[in-house]
Amino acid sequence: MSFLSNTKGVDSMNKMMSDKRVITLYILPSLLLIMILVYIPIVMTGYYSLMKWDGIGSMKFIALDNYQELIKDTMFWKSVYHSFLLAVFSVISLAGYLIISLVLSGKIKGANLLRKIYLIPMLLSSVAIAQLWLRIYHPSNGMLNHFLMFLGMEDPPNWLADPSIALYAIFVPIIWQYAGFYILIYYAALKNIPSSIIEAAIIDGANPWQLAYKIKLPLIAGVIKVTIVLAVVGSLKYFDLIYVMTGGGPNGASEVIASYMYQKAFRSFNFGYGSTIAFALLLLCVIATWVIRKFTHSDEEIQY
Amino acid sequence: MFKKAYSLLCIAVLVVALALTGCSSSTKEGASSETGSKDKKVTITFMHLWTAGSSKQHNMIVNDIIKEFEKQNPNVTVKQEILENEQYKNKLKVLAASNELPDVGMTWAAGFLEPYVKGNLFAPLDDVLDSGLKDQFVSGTTEAYAVNNKTYALPLELNITPVYYNKEIFGKYHLDVPKTYEDFKNVVQTLVKNGVAPIALGNKDRWTGSMWYMYLADRIGGADTLKNAINGSGTFEDPSLIKAAEEIQNLVKMKAFIKGFNGLSNDEAKAEFTNEKAAMYLMGTWDLPQFTTNEDIPKEFRNKVGFFKFPVVEGGKGNIDSWVGGPGVGLFVSENSKAKEEAKKFVKFFIEKWGEQSVTKAGVIPATKVDTSNINLPQMYIDVLNELNKASNITLFADVQMNPEAAQTHLNLIQSLFGEGVTPKDFAKQHQEVLSKTQ
Numbered sequence: 125m126s127f128l129s130n131t132k133g134v135d136s137m138n139k140m141m142s143d144k145r146v147i148t149l150y151i152l153p154s155l156l157l158i159m160i161l162v163y164i165p166i167v168m169t170g171y172y173s174l175m176k177w178d179g180i181g182s183m184k185f186i187a188l189d190n191y192q193e194l195i196k197d198t199m200f201w202k203s204v205y206h207s208f209l210l211a212v213f214s215v216i217s218l219a220g221y222l223i224i225s226l227v228l229s230g231k232i233k234g235a236n237l238l239r240k241i242y243l244i245p246m247l248l249s250s251v252a253i254a255q256l257w258l259r260i261y262h263p264s265n266g267m268l269n270h271f272l273m274f275l276g277m278e279d280p281p282n283w284l285a286d287p288s289i290a291l292y293a294i295f296v297p298i299i300w301q302y303a304g305f306y307i308l309i310y311y312a313a314l315k316n317i318p319s320s321i322i323e324a325a326i327i328d329g330a331n332p333w334q335l336a337y338k339i340k341l342p343l344i345a346g347v348i349k350v351t352i353v354l355a356v357v358g359s360l361k362y363f364d365l366i367y368v369m370t371g372g373g374p375n376g377a378s379e380v381i382a383s384y385m386y387q388k389a390f391r392s393f394n395f396g397y398g399s400t401i402a403f404a405l406l407l408l409c410v411i412a413t414w415v416i417r418k419f420t421h422s423d424e425e426i427q428y
Numbered sequence: 429m430f431k432k433a434y435s436l437l438c439i440a441v442l443v444v445a446l447a448l449t450g451c452s453s454s455t456k457e458g459a460s461s462e463t464g465s466k467d468k469k470v471t472i473t474f475m476h477l478w479t480a481g482s483s484k485q486h487n488m489i490v491n492d493i494i495k496e497f498e499k500q501n502p503n504v505t506v507k508q509e510i511l512e513n514e515q516y517k518n519k520l521k522v523l524a525a526s527n528e529l530p531d532v533g534m535t536w537a538a539g540f541l542e543p544y545v546k547g548n549l550f551a552p553l554d555d556v557l558d559s560g561l562k563d564q565f566v567s568g569t570t571e572a573y574a575v576n577n578k579t580y581a582l583p584l585e586l587n588i589t590p591v592y593y594n595k596e597i598f599g600k601y602h603l604d605v606p607k608t609y610e611d612f613k614n615v616v617q618t619l620v621k622n623g624v625a626p627i628a629l630g631n632k633d634r635w636t637g638s639m640w641y642m643y644l645a646d647r648i649g650g651a652d653t654l655k656n657a658i659n660g661s662g663t664f665e666d667p668s669l670i671k672a673a674e675e676i677q678n679l680v681k682m683k684a685f686i687k688g689f690n691g692l693s694n695d696e697a698k699a700e701f702t703n704e705k706a707a708m709y710l711m712g713t714w715d716l717p718q719f720t721t722n723e724d725i726p727k728e729f730r731n732k733v734g735f736f737k738f739p740v741v742e743g744g745k746g747n748i749d750s751w752v753g754g755p756g757v758g759l760f761v762s763e764n765s766k767a768k769e770e771a772k773k774f775v776k777f778f779i780e781k782w783g784e785q786s787v788t789k790a791g792v793i794p795a796t797k798v799d800t801s802n803i804n805l806p807q808m809y810i811d812v813l814n815e816l817n818k819a820s821n822i823t824l825f826a827d828v829q830m831n832p833e834a835a836q837t838h839l840n841l842i843q844s845l846f847g848e849g850v851t852p853k854d855f856a857k858q859h860q861e862v863l864s865k866t867q
Binding site (some may be wrong): 178179180181182258261262264282283284285286287290322370371373374375376387390391392393394 | 518521524525543544546547549625632633634684687688689690691692696700705732832833835836843844847849850
């Protein structure tokens with residue numbers, strides 16, 4: 125009886141789904157939401173980027189003047205360089221996360237506990253992380269410098285105040301912050317590999333290195349590609365820790381694209397130019413994604 | 429058939445409901461009141477930034493004043509909206525863009541106010557000033573809110589910036605309060621030699637370093653050189669302004685400022701001073717409660733704090749009674765307010781009452797004159813108020829004087845100057861460029 129009514133339900137479902145109007149109706153709400161929350165603001169940003177506008181008064185159309193200024197703006201290119209540097213470091217750190225997940229997904233004791241420990245930074249809010257690391261980096265009574273002085277260092281570095289190291293000092297918490305997230309993704313992907321494949325390899329005499337390198341990695345290649353895109357795009361639009369910890373300073377040494385955009389729009393009251401930077405950031409992200417997809421693209425999708 | 433139509437209808441209703449909840453905007457909020465004859469009920473919206481949490485005393489005074497005002501004007505209700513500083517600034521911007529400013533709100537002087545005035549969003553308040561309020565203000569305070577000779581907001585606070593110092597540390601090394609810049613440098617040298625950080629400075633916030641530069645510019649070039657350079661009648665490449673920048677870098681080389689000052693926020697730097705790890709701290713009088721009445725800070729420390737005026741530079745044109753400072757927040761009335769008359773009345777009432785209560789109850793020095801003879805205040809307040817009466821000049825904070833674009837360049841250059849990332853010559857040149865570009 126129940127079987128019968130079930131097929132009937134599926135039938136009417138199929139009938140309904142073949143009706144184009146119904147499909148439209150189903151898609152419409154999410155389409156509207158996406159339009160209102162994502163695409164229309166993007167178009168508006170593009171529109172504002174053609175204006176001279178202080179965010180309050182009237183707008184003046186100046187065509188591509190903002191973009192011309194952007195191309196000549198050395199501070200902007202410096203921030204682009206910093207953002208890409210962050211992207212490079214993030215991608216390199218992915219390799220580390222991968223190794224950790226490989227170890228965790230092997231049958232070691234306490235893997236579950238370790239996995240949770242790695243996940244903790246992700247559960248903290250960015251501002252809390254920033255406050256924590258501000259304490260660690262504090263030049264005179266921070267943990268790090270206390271430790272260095274304990275080791276006998278006379279004049280430990282001013283981590284966030286020295287333009288030559290501020291950027292790298294700030295990369296550490298950023299990369300630390302996302303460790304749990306990527307480890308979780310890799311861990312889940314590795315756990316998804318059917319044990320039959322692994323067992324077959326072991327029977328064939330593969331050692332742990334071969335197992336990891338020749339069997340596991342190729343099987344999760346799809347996931348790795350996705351994480352690379354996530355890491356690069358996430359780095360390019362990165363904002364929060366930098367805003368709280370250095371505000372882009374000192375002397376713009378840790379300015380990234382998003383923090384520079386914020387400076388221009390909300391500090392200098394130059395919304396037109398801020399929108400131009402935002403739009404350039406969007407273009408950079410799109411291009412970066414496209415390039416990564418292109419380079420990592422492979423025709424055969426591994427299936428198991 | 430019926431069933432299908434029914435389910436379609438259901439879906440359609442769902443979609444519409446979703447879309448509506450997504451788009452519904454709060455149309456109620458901005459609406460303030462009907463224009464009113466006297467008996468009609470009028471509501472004034474008042475947006476400010478003194479939350480009950482972080483500015484308890486301020487908040488209490490505001491509530492008292494509003495209660496009193498409503499008692500005297502039974503037809504008027506004042507509705508408050510309170511936001512934290514940063515949120516307040518952002519919300520004000522958004523409201524301005526959609527033309528829904530509150531009837532009365534808070535603004536900052538000069539550069540902050542200008543875009544709003546140009547957008548015709550603030551109402552001129554000269555009529556309020558002329559109705560007897562003008563004489564109550566300390567002279568020169570309302571000018572900071574004037575654009576083209578019309579005053580668009582009335583100040584509530586007035587601050588000057590003394591150099592606070594730790595008397596115990598000074599005593600320990602037999603140091604006297606420096607009267608001249610040479611003395612000052614000797615004090616710095618002695619402290620450095622003894623391993624004490626001389627000056628707490630949190631230059632991540634940048635305006636903190638700007639005050640040091642402004643004082644040196646004032647003492648070397650006189651009160652008007654910097655002002656004129658900023659308003660365009662002079663030049664920033666004036667030798668005295670370059671000299672002031674050189675002196676800043678000399679102080680940095682002497683290690684006058686705490687370690688890592690360019691990466692520390694003002695709050696972190698203040699903590700160094702209150703923890704007695706640094707001997708001096710240049711800051712506005714808004715911090716006076718922390719050194720006098722604030723019970724959260726140990727009394728032993730509060731008793732150790734004194735202040736002195738920024739020393740004179742030999743051969744410089746500035747005098748010791750010239751201060752860096754200026755009015756803080758002021759009240760504006762929205763040009764598009766539907767209850768403008770009532771709003772102006774409220775502003776006037778508020779300014780008067782605030783002037784009477786703010787020093788004694790919240791430790792805020794109001795922009796209106798204070799009679800020190802018959803109120804009970806900590807000695808440091810009385811000293812500061814007396815200094816204010818003697819002041820020969822008050823130079824408004826440079827980043828407030830400039831328009832937002834130039835102000836940002838100025839602040840960034842200050843950080844570079846302190847970090848020795850720019851030479852004094854380039855420092856002046858880049859200022860001149862941005863100032864002449866944005867004039």
